[in-house]
Amino acid sequence: MSDVRMFDSRPATAVDAESPLAVSNLAERARRSAADPGVTLRERAFLGHLILRGGAIVLDEAVREVLGVSLPARPGALVHDADGERSIQWLSPDEWLVIVPEGEAYSLEKRLRDALGDAHFAIVDVSGGQTLVELSGPRAREVLMKSTPYDVHPRHFPAGKGVTTIFGKATAILRRPDEDRWELVLRRSFADYCYRWLVDAGEEYGLAVEASGR
């Protein structure tokens, strides 16, 4: 049992929430989506993002117990749980990013803290600090090739890999959950810039934007 005091950041009553891309007005751009898009851009807002820090051996046991997947120890590894909703990604030798569906971050953090007890670790809820944008479509890789110096060829970037790298002069986490989709985890302050970059870069392939409706 952990003696760290936790703050439940979930509001007790319904309040308006705005994603970092609220100012970018995706809904307006969505109305001008290409009919036969080469690239489809979709924001997955309000997911729960947690940063886990600590030794791999200590964290592995707790993550196995709570998330049901083993901690990816290999650099650049990204694993999903059985239904593909929850993911955990290697960020550095002692740092992992966990992304879970909306509203699960608090309970997950609590269960991880209980499982880890007095071990030497840190968990930080960074859900408000970043957002996730998903790219799909046959030309999505070409958009990325223009935007990042990282080699996104399938031979070098297979599904189940994720890296922190430069994205259009900003930084972003680029990940590939499966063969057809790419995910970008964008910092809040870079989100609008990166979205505009993506719209500009995707225009020539026919871009469709799907707004989340919130």
Place this chain on the structure above:
Amino acid sequence: MFHIYCPYCEEHREEEEFHAKGQAHIARPADPDACSDAEWGDYLFFRDNPRGIHHELWVHAVGCRKFFNITRHTVTYAILETYKMGEQPTITAESLARGEKAGNVQAASGGQQTVGASDAAVASVKGAQA
């Protein structure tokens, strides 16, 4: 542009992701209070500027954000090896001068030629590292 091997990410990354942070292997004096001003000044401000092999501290700033060491040649800019914090280099000015095969770098039979420095320069590098 360099492709730099990050020993923590275990792959080559674009130079843009890294920052150089100066000379590596500078030990903080164990007892600063017992240091003379000259010793403390040396520790804080004075750095080697060798012609040839230089061990440097770099950080993978956009990436794993870990510090690591690079052995670099200041004349050719060749990066000879990268290694984690706390480890010692396998390639040094001395090892190249001896013509040793170290890591994946094969020094030429006249080690100095690979280093691109004269005997005197190698001696001065050795002196600076002693």
